[in-house]
Amino acid sequence: MNKLINVSPSPHSYGNDSVKKVMYGVVLAMIPAMLVSIFYFGISALILTAVAIASALFFEFAIQKYIMKVKPTVTDGSAIITGMLLAFNLPSNLPIHLIILGSFVAIAIGKMSFGGLGQNPFNPALVGRVFLLISFPVEMTSWPKPMVNRMALVDAETGATPLAMVKEGLKNNESLSSIMDRLPEYSEMFLGNLGGSAGEVSALAILVGFVWMIYRKIITWHIPVFMLGSMAALSGILWLVNPEGFADPVFHLITGGAMLGAVFMATDMVTSPMSVKGQIIFAVGIGVLTIVIRVFGAYPEGVSFAILIMNAFVPLLNTYLKPKRFGEIPKAV
Amino acid sequence: MLKTFPKGGVHPPENKMASGAAIEVLPLPKTVTIPIAQHIGAPSTPAVKRGDLVKVGQILAQSSGFVSANIHSSVSGKVTKVDDVVDSSGYKRKSVIIDVDGDEWMESIDRSTDLIRNISMTSSQIVQRVMECGIVGMGGATFPSHVKLSIPKGKTADVLILNGVECEPYLTSDHRVMLERAEEMLIGVQILMKALEVKKALIGIENNKPDAIEKLTKLTADKPGIEVYALKVQYPQGGEKQLIKALINREVPSGGLPIDVGTVVHNVGTALAVYEAVQKNKPLLERVVTVTGRSVSKPANYLVRLGTPVSQLIEASGGLPEDTGKVINGGPMMGKALNNLDVAVTKGTSGIVMIPQDLSQRREIKNCIRCARCTVVCPMGLEPYLLMTLSEKAMWENVETNDVMDCIECGSCSYTCPSDRPLLDYIRLGKGTVSKLIRSRKQ
Numbered sequence: 001m002n003k004l005i006n007v008s009p010s011p012h013s014y015g016n017d018s019v020k021k022v023m024y025g026v027v028l029a030m031i032p033a034m035l036v037s038i039f040y041f042g043i044s045a046l047i048l049t050a051v052a053i054a055s056a057l058f059f060e061f062a063i064q065k066y067i068m069k070v071k072p073t074v075t076d077g078s079a080i081i082t083g084m085l086l087a088f089n090l091p092s093n094l095p096i097h098l099i100i101l102g103s104f105v106a107i108a109i110g111k112m113s114f115g116g117l118g119q120n121p122f123n124p125a126l127v128g129r130v131f132l133l134i135s136f137p138v139e140m141t142s143w144p145k146p147m148v149n150r151m152a153l154v155d156a157e158t159g160a161t162p163l164a165m166v167k168e169g170l171k172n173n174e175s176l177s178s179i180m181d182r183l184p185e186y187s188e189m190f191l192g193n194l195g196g197s198a199g200e201v202s203a204l205a206i207l208v209g210f211v212w213m214i215y216r217k218i219i220t221w222h223i224p225v226f227m228l229g230s231m232a233a234l235s236g237i238l239w240l241v242n243p244e245g246f247a248d249p250v251f252h253l254i255t256g257g258a259m260l261g262a263v264f265m266a267t268d269m270v271t272s273p274m275s276v277k278g279q280i281i282f283a284v285g286i287g288v289l290t291i292v293i294r295v296f297g298a299y300p301e302g303v304s305f306a307i308l309i310m311n312a313f314v315p316l317l318n319t320y321l322k323p324k325r326f327g328e329i330p331k332a333v
Numbered sequence: 334m335l336k337t338f339p340k341g342g343v344h345p346p347e348n349k350m351a352s353g354a355a356i357e358v359l360p361l362p363k364t365v366t367i368p369i370a371q372h373i374g375a376p377s378t379p380a381v382k383r384g385d386l387v388k389v390g391q392i393l394a395q396s397s398g399f400v401s402a403n404i405h406s407s408v409s410g411k412v413t414k415v416d417d418v419v420d421s422s423g424y425k426r427k428s429v430i431i432d433v434d435g436d437e438w439m440e441s442i443d444r445s446t447d448l449i450r451n452i453s454m455t456s457s458q459i460v461q462r463v464m465e466c467g468i469v470g471m472g473g474a475t476f477p478s479h480v481k482l483s484i485p486k487g488k489t490a491d492v493l494i495l496n497g498v499e500c501e502p503y504l505t506s507d508h509r510v511m512l513e514r515a516e517e518m519l520i521g522v523q524i525l526m527k528a529l530e531v532k533k534a535l536i537g538i539e540n541n542k543p544d545a546i547e548k549l550t551k552l553t554a555d556k557p558g559i560e561v562y563a564l565k566v567q568y569p570q571g572g573e574k575q576l577i578k579a580l581i582n583r584e585v586p587s588g589g590l591p592i593d594v595g596t597v598v599h600n601v602g603t604a605l606a607v608y609e610a611v612q613k614n615k616p617l618l619e620r621v622v623t624v625t626g627r628s629v630s631k632p633a634n635y636l637v638r639l640g641t642p643v644s645q646l647i648e649a650s651g652g653l654p655e656d657t658g659k660v661i662n663g664g665p666m667m668g669k670a671l672n673n674l675d676v677a678v679t680k681g682t683s684g685i686v687m688i689p690q691d692l693s694q695r696r697e698i699k700n701c702i703r704c705a706r707c708t709v710v711c712p713m714g715l716e717p718y719l720l721m722t723l724s725e726k727a728m729w730e731n732v733e734t735n736d737v738m739d740c741i742e743c744g745s746c747s748y749t750c751p752s753d754r755p756l757l758d759y760i761r762l763g764k765g766t767v768s769k770l771i772r773s774r775k776q
Contacts, residue, residue, distance in 0.1 A: 006659045006693045007423070007672045009758055011744030013345050013502065013665040013692075017706070017751040019699050076699070118700040118752075269704040274716060318719075325714040325736055326340060326574065327587045 019117075022269075023077025025218045029209035030084050030264065036192045036202040040146035041092035045198045049087040051096055055103035056083030063112045078117050082106055085125035088199020088260055089304070090132070093144045093158070098136055102128040122311045123271045126304050133304070143195035161195045162255045164300040166247055176244050189254050200260040203253070210263040219269075222276055223283040224262040228253055230287030238295065246295060258290065261303035271311045278317035285310045335540055337565035338575035341712035343745045345568055345666065347541055351505040351625040351632035356513055358636045359649060361433055365408050365640030367393055368420045368428045371679040372469040373476045374400035381429060385412045390439035390616050393429045396464070402477045402680075403467035405616035407638035410434035421643075421662045421669060421676045428677070431640070442615050448516055449612040452524055459528040459611055466610035467617045467680075471602030472496060472507075472571070473663055475681035478607065481597050482528045488592045490529050494580055495522055495536040497545065497601040498564060498571030501664025504684040506621040507601050509634045511538070511545040514605050515552055521604030522559060524611050529597055535580050536561045536601070539570055568666060569743040573598045575712055587739050602683075622646060622678055626687030628654035637678050644674040646685055658693030661686040666744045699752035707746035707756055713739045717746035717756040724763035729770060732763040738771075740764060 037045040060079040064072040086106050090099065106128030114120040133140045142158040160168065162183050169179035184193055192202025200206075213219045231252055238246040252258060257265075266272060266286050273279050286306045293302025370376035377394035381387060387406040394404040410433045417425040438444060454462065464479035484490055499507040510518060522534050536553075538546050540563045553559040564570050564579055574585045576598060583594035591598050599607075602621065609615040618639055625632035630651030637646060643662070647653050653660075653674070661668040662676075663683055707717035715736055723732045737760060746756040 005657065005670075005672065007670040008659075008695060009670075009761065010661075010663075010668055010742075011666045011748050011757065012659060012661055012668065012670065012686075012688055013748060014696065014753065015343065015345070015749050015751075017749065018753070019702055019751050022702065022704065022751050073699070078702075116700060118702045269702050272703075274703065274705040274708050274718070322735075323708055323711075323714045323716065324340075325587065325739060326578075326712065327584045327589065327739070328714070329586050329588075 019076050019078075022218055023081060025213065025216050026081050026264070027077055027084065029212045029218070030081070030088070030199070032205040032208045033088065033199045033202060033260070034084065036205040037088070037092065037198040040192055040201060041144055041198055044144070045092040047096070048090060048092050048094065048099060048198055049084060051099045052087035052090070052103050053080055053083035055100045056080070056086065056107050059104055059107040060112065063108060064116070068112070068116070073117065076117065079107065082111065082124045084199075085264060086128045088264070089125060089129040089197050089257065091140065091143050092198040093142065094132075094139055098132060098139060102132045105131040118270050120270060121314065122308055123265055123268050126265060126308050130304050130308060145195055146193050146201065159195050161300065162189065162251070163294060166251075167294075167300040170245065176247065186250060186254065194255065196256065197260075200257045203259040206259040206263050213263075213267075219267045220276075220279075222279045223267045223272060226280050226283035227262045227266050227287045228258065230284040231258060231291055234288055234291040235295075238291075252291065252294065256294070256301045257303035261286070261290075261307055265303075266307055266310075271314060273314050273317040273321065275318070275321050275323045277323075278314070278321040281321065282310050282314065282317060285313065335563055335565040336537075336579045337567050337570065338579045338712060340714055341710045341745060342567040342569065342575075343710050343748050344566065345502050345748060347566065348502045348625075348627070349505050349508070349541065351503075351623050351634055352508055352542070354505070354509070354633045356509050356621055356634045356636050359638070359641065359646065361408060361436060361638065362641045362645055363433055364413070365431050365433065365638065366418055366428045366642070366677040367404060367407065367431070367640040368418070368426045368677065368679060369394040369404055370426055371404065371475060371639070371681065372402045373474065374398065374402070376427065377401055377404050379415055379427065379429065381412050381415070383412055383414060386410070387412060387431060388437050388439050390442045390618060396467070400477055400480055402469050403465060403616070404429075405467055405618050406431060407618040407640050408433045409437040419673055419676060421671060421679065421682070423672055443613040448520070450520060452520070452527055452611070454611060456528050456530055459524055462611050462614075463528070463607055466606075466615070468603065468606050468610055469617065469680050470600055471606060471620060471680065471683070472600035473667070473681050473683050475679075478599065478603055481599065482525070484529065484592060484597075489595060490531050490592060490597050491533065491595045492581060493522070493526055493529055493531050493534040494576060494591075494596055494598040495534060495601055495604060496571055496573070496576055496598055497536055497538040497542075497549075498576060499542070500539055500566075500568045500571040501666055501668070501684075503625050503686045504623050504664045505625070506623045506634055506683050508542050508545055510602050510605055510621055511542070512548060515548055517608045518601055518605045519549070519552055519556065519559065520612065521606070521608035523556070524607050525599055525604060526558065532558050534559045537564050537570075537576050537580050538562070539564050539566050541566045568745065569712055569741070572712065572741050572743055574741065587736065617680060620678070620680065620682065622682050623684035623686075624650040625684065626654065626657070626689070628656050628689055629687055630654070639679060640677045642675050642677060643671065643685055646678065647674065647687070654687055654689070656689045656691075657687045658690030659688040661688060666748070667742065695755070696753040698754055701752055701754060704751060706749045706751065710745040710749045712743060712745065713741060715740060717760060718754075720763055721754065721756045721759040724759040724766075729763070729766050733767045733770065737763045737767055
C-alpha cells in the first residue's frame, strides 16, 4: 500500500496562469497595432518589427547563455514584447543598424544588466528608445508619411508629427487654428493616419488591444484610465484658459505616444507599482509629466520620459503605499 | 446579490464529485491508533495503559489544561500499546493503540436515534459537557470548542455564526452533514446559542450547495433567530475572518479573535457533535470524512470511528488509484500531504483527497514578474511577493512590520502566481520565525 508519494506543503492546487500566458497575451494584444503600422508604413514597418524582435531574442539568449550562464528563458515571450514595443516606438525608416543597437541597449542595459525578467526598474523598450532619441536625434525624428511609398524599404518622404507641428507652429507665433488646418481630421488621426512612430499611430488599434488585455485580466484598468484622464484634465485646463495657445485634450490623447504609453508601456507589470493606490499615483504622475513636457519642454513628445521618470518612483511607491490590510488597527497619531 | 467577503480570493475548480454520495458507515477497523494530541493546545495526559480493556466512549486521555481536550476511545477492545506513532503531521506523537473486540459502548451514552429537542441544560452545564466530551472544531483547525464557548470577561457575543461554507475544493463532508443530519445539527445550533446566550445565529453556506441551503431554510422557518445565507463561491469564504466580514460586515482586528467583534464561529459539523454530546452524552469519537479524487473509483463520504487507518478508507473507495501522486489529509488548498497511509483519522480529518501524479508536482519556479496578482488575491490585504523576498533574505524585522502574522495561510497567493513561486512556503517560514521572536521578546 505504501508507495512513494509526493509530500509538500499546501496549497496542492495551482491556477492556470503562467508567465507565458501573460506574455503571449500581451503579444496578441499588440498585433492589431502592428497590422495598422504595416498598413500605413508598408514593408519598412514589417522589417522594423521583425529586426527588433529577432535582435531582442538574440541578445537575451546570448547574454543568458554565455554571460549569465543560466538556462535561457527566451521562450517566455518577454523579449518578444520588448522587441515589439521598441519597434512600435521607432520611426519605420530607421536604419537597420540603429534598430539592432536600440534592441541591444533595451535588452542588455535595460533588462539583463539588472538580472533579467522582473528585475529591471525601467521599461527596457523605453530605455532603448530614449537612448536612440538622444544619440541619433535626426534619424529618430524623420517620420515617414503614412500611406505613401508603402513598398519602399526606406521612405524618402518624411514630415513632422502633429505634436511637433503644433510645437513648432506655436513657437513661430502661429495661431493654433491655422496649425490645425494643416493637420488631418481627428477621426483620421484616431484611425492612425498621421506621422509618428510605427506602432503609436492608431489609437483605435491600441484600444482593441486594451480591451483584449482587460478581458483576459492581464492588466487592470487603473493605470491607462488614470494616465489618460490626468492628461486630459491638465491639457483641458490649459485649453480652457487659452484655446488658441494650447491644444485641446482630444488632440493630446490621440497623437504621439499617449495611447501606446498608457496601454502597453505604463502598464508593464515589472516597472509599475504593486498596489492600486501606487498605480494611481504612478499613472497620474505620467499623465501630468507628459503634458508638462509636451507643452513647456524642449521635446514635442514626453510620454517616454514621463514613464521612465515615474518608473524611478516605483520602489518608493511600493514602500509607502501598501494595500489596506484586513482588520487594520489605525495607528495612534 | 450573494454575500461575500470584499477583498481578494480565488476560485479554484470545485471538483465536488462526492457531493451526491450519502454518508456510509465504515465497518469497524481491526485496530485503531488514537493520538493523544488531536487538537490545538496542550496534548492530553494518557489515562490508560497497556493491557487495559476499554469500551466505546471511555476516556483514553485527560485534557491537560484549559486549551486542551479529552480523548475518548472510539472502539471497544484491549489497549495493546501506548507508544509514539507517526501521525498525519508526519511527526511521531504519543498514541493509544487498541485491538478492536466487539462494539461495546459505555452505558452512559444514549445510542437511540430519537431526536431530543428539549434543551434542559443551563449555559454552564452545556460548556462543561462540551468540554467533557472532547469536542473540537471539526472544520479542520481542531480548536477546543469549550474555549470558544467560554466568553472572556469584558467581552460579549451577540451573534453566533455557523460555518457551512466548505470552500475547499473536493470536500463534501459538511455538505452531507447539513443534508442528512440537518435536524440534529439545528438543535446543536440552538444549544450553542443557549451556551453563548445569543438570540441570533447565521448559517453561511456557499451557493454551490443549493440543496443544503433549501433544506436548512425550510427547517429554520419555524426557528426564530436562525437564518440561512447563501454565499458566493469564492475561496477562502470559509475562513473565519472572511465569513464574519461577509455575513455581518465586521472586521476582526489584526491579532484579534471573533469575540472582539461580538461573534463566535462554529463549524456545522461541530454543531452536530455538540448535539450528540449534550443530548446523547456521546463524546466525539466518530466523524464524517470525504474520500475523493479525480481517479478515485468511488468518491464517498464515510462515518468513520476516530483512529481508523486512512488506508482503510481508501480501500473502501476502490483502493489507491494507479496514477496517484499525492494523498492529502484535508482539502487541496490547506490540507496536509500524507507521507504514510497508515496514519489514523483524527478529529480534524475532513477529507482524504487523492491527487493524480501529473497534478501533484510543483512546477518550475520562474522569476517574479511583479504582476501584483498575489496582492490582489490576498484576502488579508498583505503583499505576499514582498513577504517572500524578505523571508528569503532573512530580514525578519521587516517581515514582522509587513504584518506577516495576519496571514491565514489560505494559499491563494501560491495558487494564483503565474511564475509558480512558493510564496506561502516562505511566508510560513517568516511567520514561524517572527512568532519565535515575539515569544522571546515577551520573556
